[in-house]
Amino acid sequence: MGVDTSxxxxxxxxxxxxxxxxxxxxxxxxxxxxxGLRPSEALFLHTQYLPQMMEQLWNDAGRVRLSAxxxxxxxxxxxxxxxxxxxxxxxxxxxxxxxEGLAVLRTxxxxxxIRAGLAGSGLHPNQEFWALHVSGGTTELVRVQMSAGGWQxxxxxxxxxxxxxxxxxxxxxxxxxxxxxxxxLDRMAEAQEDMVRLPWTKPxxxxxxxxISFSGPxxxxxxxxxxxxxxxxxxxxxxxxxxxxxxGLVAASADGGDLLVVGGVAANTHLRRVMGRRLPNWRxxxxxxxxxxxxAIGVAYLALDRMATERxx
Numbered sequence: 001m002g003v004d005t006s007x008x009x010x011x012x013x014x015x016x017x018x019x020x021x022x023x024x025x026x027x028x029x030x031x032x033x034x035x036g037l038r039p040s041e042a043l044f045l046h047t048q049y050l051p052q053m054m055e056q057l058w059n060d061a062g063r064v065r066l067s068a069x070x071x072x073x074x075x076x077x078x079x080x081x082x083x084x085x086x087x088x089x090x091x092x093x094x095x096x097x098x099x100e101g102l103a104v105l106r107t108x109x110x111x112x113x114i115r116a117g118l119a120g121s122g123l124h125p126n127q128e129f130w131a132l133h134v135s136g137g138t139t140e141l142v143r144v145q146m147s148a149g150g151w152q153x154x155x156x157x158x159x160x161x162x163x164x165x166x167x168x169x170x171x172x173x174x175x176x177x178x179x180x181x182x183x184x185l186d187r188m189a190e191a192q193e194d195m196v197r198l199p200w201t202k203p204x205x206x207x208x209x210x211x212i213s214f215s216g217p218x219x220x221x222x223x224x225x226x227x228x229x230x231x232x233x234x235x236x237x238x239x240x241x242x243x244x245x246x247x248g249l250v251a252a253s254a255d256g257g258d259l260l261v262v263g264g265v266a267a268n269t270h271l272r273r274v275m276g277r278r279l280p281n282w283r284x285x286x287x288x289x290x291x292x293x294x295x296a297i298g299v300a301y302l303a304l305d306r307m308a309t310e311r312x313x
Contacts, residue, residue: 001096002300003071005046005089006109007137008037008180009294012053014061015301022061024053025295031180035169036136039084046088054092070105070303072296077108079154083137105303109294111153114144115305116298117262119288125258130156132250134242134271135263135294136165141210141249150305155255157203157210162217164242164265167214171221171238175231186268189236195231196221196237200244205253210252217241236270239291243274256281266292267286 004011008030013023028045030037037045064067071093074081086109097104113151114131122130128145131153142156144151156258162170172181175188198220203210217238224234242265250259261275267289276284 001093002112002296002298002303003050003069003089003093004109004112004294004299005042005050005085005087006072006075006294007039007042007085010046010049010053010088011294011296012050012057013296013300014057014064015297015304016064017304021170021297021300022057023295023297024057025293026053026059027062027180032178033173034179035173035305036179042085043088046085050058050088066096066100066102068105068303068307069093069100070107070299070306072109072112072299073106076106076110076140078155081108092204105306107299107302109138110138110142112296112298113262113292113294114153114260114298115301116291116295117260119289119297119301121260121285123258123260123285129258129260130250130253131173131260131262132246132263132266134164134167134246134261136163136265139163139165139212139214139246142254143253150309155209157212157249160206160211160213162214162218164246165263166240167218167221167242168265168268170215170218171225173270174222174225174233175232176186180264182264182268185235185238186270188232189239189268190236190269192232192236194230194233194236195240196224196233198224198237198241200241203249205252210249210284212245212249214242214245217245223295234253239268239270240274243271244278244311246271247275250275250279257287258283260285262287264291267313295298299303
């Protein structure tokens with residue numbers, strides 16, 4: 001079993017040894033016109049949703065026997081990474097584990113994204129690969145080095161102001177989309193061929209990591225909106241700017257390799273095309289869009305991995 005209670009999604013999942021997946025996933029409601037939720041609001045909603053979602057998951061799976069349970073307890077595998085909404089998932093997972101007599105695998109939201117991406121993309125790395133985590137709360141490039149006991153994540157770069165998902169959501173809300181705005185902005189962008197040309201930022205090497213920025217492109221998009229630019233071309237321009245910026249970040253980090261793109265923004269159709277087109281020396285991997293968004297599937301797989309390792313499988 002996997003449990004993930006992120007800033008905007010409640011998710012629980014079951015993964016069996018034969019690869020069967022069951023999941024319940026609910027995006028937290030955000031008032032129309034708002035740009036997000038306070039952490040305390042998200043924590044309250046997770047607490048409301050988890051019992052019913054657990055019951056539905058258990059009924060869908062046929063009341064199977066649990067062998068392992070994992071839960072994301074922080075956004076990223078960094079010592080200072082913390083967000084209150086993850087407390088709801090940890091409380092639920094520890095309660096179930098106590099009744100079932102199981103140890104709890106405590107992992108992170110980012111590692112769950114990476115594992116779900118591996119399961120859903122077909123990438124089977126041998127030693128290392130790069131992962132680009134692109135969402136409303138993270139825009140980060142990491143190198144993942146594999147070993148028999150798991151993996152090690154090294155941060156190579158990321159944004160020093162807005163996250164890519166924040167850029168999408170802020171412009172999307174201004175265009176009348178509901179929050180989170182990624183799916184609606186994607187539909188706008190794909191509905192026609194015209195595109196507003198927005199700036200994109202080249203990576204800068206600062207304190208040993210590569211840094212990018214989205215504040216300039218966001219300001220340019222807001223000015224274009226004030227000038228009366230149609231929503232479709234502007235939406236397409238936003239995704240083109242993000243794609244070019246992210247591709248530049250990846251290209252600066254290494255000459256090529258396997259790149260796994262995960263996170264809610266990774267589900268965007270136009271971004272997938274841009275990344276594939278602008279990284280000719282890379283093998284770019286995407287999971288199914290439903291596995292790219294916040295989900296507990298990867299957390300469940302990590303628990304399954306740990307169980308297999310402990311059994312020597």
